Amino acid sequence: DAVADVHGVLRSVTFRTALWLRGIPVAKIEKGREEKKDFIRGGGREMKPLEHTVIRYCDVFRKLGFVFDDPAPAVRRAHPNPMGEKSGTWVGFAPFSAQQGKTYPEPLAREAVRLLSERHSRVFIHSGGGAEVEFAREMERVYPNVTALFGRVDMAGEIDLIANLDCVVSMxxxxxxxxxxxxxxxxxxxxxxxxxxxxxxxxxxxxxxxQADLECRPCSVFGNKPCRFGDYRCLFDVTPALIAERVSELVGK
Incomplete structure (x- = not known):
């Protein structure tokens, strides 16, 4: 009956255009690329946050005639705990990303794990495979209350665990x-x-x-541009101690 393109990339543009030429109604996401360029040029300082991507998704369906309010934020509900009975405070740590500009540097990640493991009953490291899981399993060997999650839970299990955590540290x-x-x-x-x-x-x-208050950031929408200085100072300025303190604030310790 209709096509809602919420992705807006070459393959989805090709798909929706082919169906539009056959008379099928289509609607596409407005990504606000120019707004984002302006935001980056302005360094985000004293600038109004741009429309959330979730709302941009909703707007695509509204263009097709669907009428609904913006979704309410989630509320906490009981989930099964794949890691068994919980005692004390549990914290997740996800230092990785597909882009270097959004990945916490390894020396800092090691220190963050140390601080979190000292302050909280259990720390769970979220990761992918390869070098990421090697790091997570090394931390597991060093700290008895650290658990590497890769290979132990599937996506549904990971969501269930997150629902039972007191806080998650993520990029x-x-x-x-x-x-x-x-x-x-x-x-x-x-x-x-x-x-x-x-x-x-x-x-x-x-x-x-x-986040660090630096003139050079943000420098990209997706973190996929190399650092102009080569040192990713924006990440190094967010120290493990800052992370540990903010976690303690959020969990009330």
Missing amino acids: DSLVMHLASLVATPVVSVWGATHPGLGFFGYGCNPRGIL
């Missing part, structure tokens, strides 16, 4: 959004990107945002 990446779906508090670390560009976890508490 601008998947785990932040998974936590937003189950209303788990998030400390989000922003390097090359910026929460005002519309990709902040929907409904997350802005109090959890950690």
Whole structure:
């Protein structure tokens, strides 16, 4: 009956155009590329946050005649705990991303794990495979209360675990959004990107945002541009101590 293109990339444009030429109604996402360029040029300072991507998704369906309110943020609900009975405070740590500008540097990640493991009963490291899981399993060997999650739970299990955590530390990446779906508090670390560009976890508490005040950031929408200085100072300025303190604030310790 209709096509709602919420992706807006070459393959979806080709698909929707082919069907539009056959008389099928189509609607496409407005990504606000020029707005985002202006936001980056302005460094995000004293600038109104751009429309959230979730709302941009909703607007595509509204163009096709659907009538509905913006979604309410998630609320906490009981989920099964794939890691068994919980005791004390449990914290998740997701230092990885597909882009270097959004990945917490390894020396800092090691120190963050140490601090979090000292302060909280259990720490769970969210990761992919390869070098990421090697790091997570090394931390597991060093600290008895650290658990590497890769290979132990599937996606549904990971969401269930996140729903049972007291807080998650995440970059601008998947785990932040998974936590937003189950209303788990998030400390989000922003390097090359910026929460005002519309990709902040929907409904997350802005109090959890950690970002450096540098003239050079944000430098990209997706964190995929190399650092102009070569040192990713935007990430190094968000220290492990800052992360640990913000987690303690959010969990009330």
